[in-house]
Structures are given as structure tokens and as C-alpha cells.
Amino acid sequence: MDSTYYTSPEELSPLPPRKSYFKLYGIPLILFLITVGTTTIAGTSWAGKSYFEVTNWQYGITYSLLLMAFLSAHEFGHYFASRYHKVDASLPYFLPMPFVLLSPFGTFGAFIKTREPISNRKALFDIGVAGPLAGFAVCLVILIIGMTNLPSKDYLYSIHPEYMMNGGEIVSHGLYFGTTLLYEFFASIFVRPGEFLPPMNEIYHYPFLCVGWFGMFVTALNMLPIGQLDGGHIIYAMFGKHQRIISRVFWWILLVIGMGSLVELALVFLEKQVYYFAPESGILDVFAWLKTHGKWYFELWNGWLFWVIVTRFIMKLNHPPTQYSQPIGRNRMIVGYISIIIFILSFSLKGIYIIPEHEGHNSNGLMKFVRRSIPWDAD
Numbered sequence: 001m002d003s004t005y006y007t008s009p010e011e012l013s014p015l016p017p018r019k020s021y022f023k024l025y026g027i028p029l030i031l032f033l034i035t036v037g038t039t040t041i042a043g044t045s046w047a048g049k050s051y052f053e054v055t056n057w058q059y060g061i062t063y064s065l066l067l068m069a070f071l072s073a074h075e076f077g078h079y080f081a082s083r084y085h086k087v088d089a090s091l092p093y094f095l096p097m098p099f100v101l102l103s104p105f106g107t108f109g110a111f112i113k114t115r116e117p118i119s120n121r122k123a124l125f126d127i128g129v130a131g132p133l134a135g136f137a138v139c140l141v142i143l144i145i146g147m148t149n150l151p152s153k154d155y156l157y158s159i160h161p162e163y164m165m166n167g168g169e170i171v172s173h174g175l176y177f178g179t180t181l182l183y184e185f186f187a188s189i190f191v192r193p194g195e196f197l198p199p200m201n202e203i204y205h206y207p208f209l210c211v212g213w214f215g216m217f218v219t220a221l222n223m224l225p226i227g228q229l230d231g232g233h234i235i236y237a238m239f240g241k242h243q244r245i246i247s248r249v250f251w252w253i254l255l256v257i258g259m260g261s262l263v264e265l266a267l268v269f270l271e272k273q274v275y276y277f278a279p280e281s282g283i284l285d286v287f288a289w290l291k292t293h294g295k296w297y298f299e300l301w302n303g304w305l306f307w308v309i310v311t312r313f314i315m316k317l318n319h320p321p322t323q324y325s326q327p328i329g330r331n332r333m334i335v336g337y338i339s340i341i342i343f344i345l346s347f348s349l350k351g352i353y354i355i356p357e358h359e360g361h362n363s364n365g366l367m368k369f370v371r372r373s374i375p376w377d378a379d
Helices: 021-046 054-084 121-148 153-159 181-190 207-222 230-258 260-277 285-294 303-313 330-346 370-373
Strands: 092-097 109-110 173-179 350-357
Touching: 021 092, 021 109, 021 207, 054 109, 054 121, 054 207, 092 173, 121 181, 121 207, 121 230, 121 330, 153 173, 153 370, 173 207, 181 330, 207 330, 230 330, 260 285
Parallel strands: none
Antiparallel strands: 092 109, 173 350
16 A cells, blocks of 8 residues: 655745846846956056057957956856756856956956855865866966967067167066966977067966966965865865864965065064164174075065955855765865866966066065165165
8 A cells, every 4th residue: 555645734845935037147147247348448458558448448358258268167167066966056156346456357256156055075076176177277278379379579569669769678577477387387388489478577468378377376366275265175075174284284374475575574674773773783784684585585475465364264264064074085086186286386476466666676565665765775
């Protein structure tokens, strides 16, 4: 005899709220289109054109399309992995930024929102790693195309005609993009002998190089093994509770890296006191030695301090536990180690920094005023 369980009306769960198609599809589409516009404006600015004239936006289209391709690949990597594991997730929400001074790239990136917890480490790993791998693959293609199709130096001179007035010499100050191991490796392979590879303070004029670098940089930021960043998901899925130790160690490393310019500032302040009160003590020689041999440390990106604050107080260091904690298996562990290698190859200690005109080295913009007030600083 068949038995059927009858669910009374009182036991029925309430009907799920009716989904708004505008929220599901309209808002993501609108944000996508706005971000295309703001990244086009940013690309126009990188090309040295005024973005207040709409006719100049043609110069930013290539930059915008490349950047949106990278961001879309990254976010849809997460999205399709979520769908594969039947985790309810939103379409990507792109974050436009129309003010170039606040975000010279025209965007603060994008994100998807999971509407339910991820119950096991295998799903967590797949969803976490799919975005960086997809975005990284796209940025590699972009970078290779850029390095195998470099224009002549005349292209740069057309943007900076003042270089020709200076005998063709390219300035060594300005906005710099910190190089990475992978960027240097690709340059050694794909840039043909005799071709002009622009220095790192000029690559923003080259859409493929700029977006390729940006893709690596964003991939590395997302792969930080902290909290609920993609790297935090991956490391927790791989190593479970040991993620807490790894995240704290890496957080302290970022803190030390980001303190470079502040240490330099403190050093200059102390040097000033010694100069006025004990100029013959010989301590000035110690400061001179520290300034010379510590130059590499002072040049590190102080923007890492921002990430130290964000990861500590907003994203948190610890990854929340999953309901089930089965190991992810050998194949996923291999992919995880590959993602760690990608992180190392894409990581830039210097990030984006500024070398002011007539400055001997990068001071992250922090020391420019200080040095001008110091009589013994021989720049």
C-alpha cells in the first residue's frame, strides 16, 4: 500500500518573493553600460585627449572594451561556477567611476552576490578560483597581443611632442606601473629585438599593455589569501582552518610593505633633528647609508596600507567556515597551487606610484614637500 505524506496548509512554507526582472537583469545591464562609458572616458584621458569632447571618446573605446572583457571574464567565471554548483548568485554588478581623479581606470571593478551560503569546500574552491583563472587567461591574451603589435616610438611622440623638443628623450618621472615577474617574462619572449617597449611610466598610452598589466594587478589583489577575497576562498578550501594563520602572516607582510614611505618620512624627520642638534655626531652618515641602501624599501607601494585597513576591518582576516569540510581532492589542489603561482607572478610590490619631476626616486608622492624643506638633501 502506497503512503503519501500530506502537507497541511499550515506546514507549507510561504511563497518565495516574486523576483523583479529589473533587479535581476536591468540593474546589472545599466551598470554595465555606465561602466563602458566611464572606462571609455578613462581611456580617452590615457590617450592624452580631452574627454570633455565627445568626439575624442573614440580614442578610449579600445581601452574600454579590453577592460570590460577582462572584468566580465572574471565575474562570469564566478557566476557560471556558481550556477554549476547550484548556488544562487546574481549577475555581475559593475562599479563605474566617472571621476578620473578618484579612479583613473574608470571603474572600481565588479562583483557578484551569492544569495545563499556555499555549503562545501569543493564548491567554494571552484567558485573562488574560476574568476581569477578566467580573467587571468583573458589578460594574458591581451598582453600578448599588445607586445606582439607594438607601434613605433613615433606613436608616443605624437602624444608627447615635447619629447622631440628634448632630443627624443623620454622623461623618467610621472605615473609608474610597478612591473611584475610575468610582465618582464612576456616582454623578454614576445617583444622582438629592436622594437620599442615603452617604459612603465608610459604604458597607459598603450591600451593592450595597460589593460594587460591592470588585469594582472587586479588578479593579484583578488588572490590575496585573506577573508572573503578570492584568494581567501581558495586557501580556506585548500587548507581549512590553517587559512587563519596564512591570512595573518600575509596581513603583516602587507603592513610592512606598505610602511615604506612612512618609515622614510620618520627617517627624514629624525635626520632633520640630528642635523640641527648634533651635526658632528656621525649619525648623519648612518642616515645617509640607510637612505641609500633602503631605497628599494621606500619605493614600495604605500597603497598596501589601504588594503591592510580594508582587509582587517571590512573584509576580516578569517574565512567563515563551510557547513561541510571534506577535502577538495588532488586535482583541485593542483589547480590551487597553480593559482598561487599565478598570484606570485602577477604580484607587484610597487603597485601604481608616482616619481615627481626632479626627484631621485619614488617617494609615493609623500616626500615631495618634505624634501624641498630640507637643506642637506641633494637631489
